[in-house]
Amino acid sequence: MSAIAEREVALVDLLDRLLGGGVVIAGEITLAVADVDLVHVSLRALVSSVETARPK
Amino acid sequence: MEAEPDGLWAYCVARDDAALAEGGPGVHPGDELTWLRDGGLALLVSRVPLAEFGEEPLRRNLNDFAWLERVARAHEAAIAAAFQAAPVVPLRLATIFAGEDGARRMLEERREALAGALDLLAGREEWSVKLLIDRELGSAPAPEEATAEVGSGTDYLMRRREERRRRAEADDRAAGLAEDVHAHVQEVAVAARVLPAQNRELSGLEGDMVLNGAYLVERDRAADLRALVAALEEREQGHGARIALAGPFPPYSFVPEAA
Numbered sequence: 154m155s156a157i158a159e160r161e162v163a164l165v166d167l168l169d170r171l172l173g174g175g176v177v178i179a180g181e182i183t184l185a186v187a188d189v190d191l192v193h194v195s196l197r198a199l200v201s202s203v204e205t206a207r208p209k
Numbered sequence: 210m211e212a213e214p215d216g217l218w219a220y221c222v223a224r225d226d227a228a229l230a231e232g233g234p235g236v237h238p239g240d241e242l243t244w245l246r247d248g249g250l251a252l253l254v255s256r257v258p259l260a261e262f263g264e265e266p267l268r269r270n271l272n273d274f275a276w277l278e279r280v281a282r283a284h285e286a287a288i289a290a291a292f293q294a295a296p297v298v299p300l301r302l303a304t305i306f307a308g309e310d311g312a313r314r315m316l317e318e319r320r321e322a323l324a325g326a327l328d329l330l331a332g333r334e335e336w337s338v339k340l341l342i343d344r345e346l347g348s349a350p351a352p353e354e355a356t357a358e359v360g361s362g363t364d365y366l367m368r369r370r371e372e373r374r375r376r377a378e379a380d381d382r383a384a385g386l387a388e389d390v391h392a393h394v395q396e397v398a399v400a401a402r403v404l405p406a407q408n409r410e411l412s413g414l415e416g417d418m419v420l421n422g423a424y425l426v427e428r429d430r431a432a433d434l435r436a437l438v439a440a441l442e443e444r445e446q447g448h449g450a451r452i453a454l455a456g457p458f459p460p461y462s463f464v465p466e467a468a
Contacts, residue, residue: 164282165413166455168277172301172302173302173462173463174301174462174464175302176299176301176326176464177301178301178315180302186314
């Protein structure tokens with residue numbers, strides 16, 4: 154396995170934890186609205202974009 | 210020229226009287242990590258320019274693979290460093306406050322739940338146990354190829370049926386093994402979660418992932434976990450099964466829902 158592939162492997166594992174765990178402060182994709190100064194984006198969907206970003 | 214407004218990227222929460230790791234790089238180069246203390250809790254944050262981390266640019270940047278990787282690794286490194294020094298409750302990637310007031314308000318509103326989560330997670334760490342199966346090795350050897358030059362239709366159907374039967378057997382065996390490994394690892398863990406299996410192209414790992422388990426383990430039982438995984442692996446050696454153990458990680462997957 155090339156060094157690049159190994160790096161990406163670890164990234165998938167990392168994103169799994171970072172996007173699937175941790176305290177979610179606001180609801181899904183709640184962005185700053187008017188006077189709500191709290192921004193939170195949930196990125197679960199990105200795991201599927203990781204898939205498309207990798208050459209098959 | 211007016212300075213671009215900054216937001217605050219948040220990493221994790223700790224008790225403010227804990228041994229807190231100071232400084233270190235944040236997700237935006239040049240903006241250091243700092244602890245925001247409020248009412249007995251401390252929130253690890255670093256400044257981020259909203260031109261890059263505001264709603265619209267963030268959406269775009271998160272879909273930029275190189276940007277995402279850099280930010281995810283910086284986020285993880287900051288939490289890992291804090292976790293080495295003190296119990297932490299990690300926050301989901303990309304938790305951004307428009308300012309210090311919002312961050313303090315969050316700490317106030319969630320003080321009890323966060324303190325409870327810190328109590329629950331203190332002294333515990335997350336481990337990943339993955340079970341990978343090589344279907345060819347793991348199943349019975351394939352029967353001799355039919356040597357007849359032209360197989361009859363009946364031969365063909367029988368071979369198909371046999372192939373299906375062997376595949377079903379291999380699936381059953383894999384599922385049984387996954388259950389068994391999970392049950393054993395659970396015995397040394399205080400909590401467990403079965404996560405969706407990663408597909409082979411994404412994980413880069415050889416074989417079919419039949420178990421992707423996350424386990425919350427007392428720090429002083431890490432040696433037991435390693436010994437158990439080694440024993441399970443030895444037992445399965447030659448059967449086409451492999452166990453990948455990774456950790457310890459901050460307890461991302463075990464933050465209580467109330468927090």
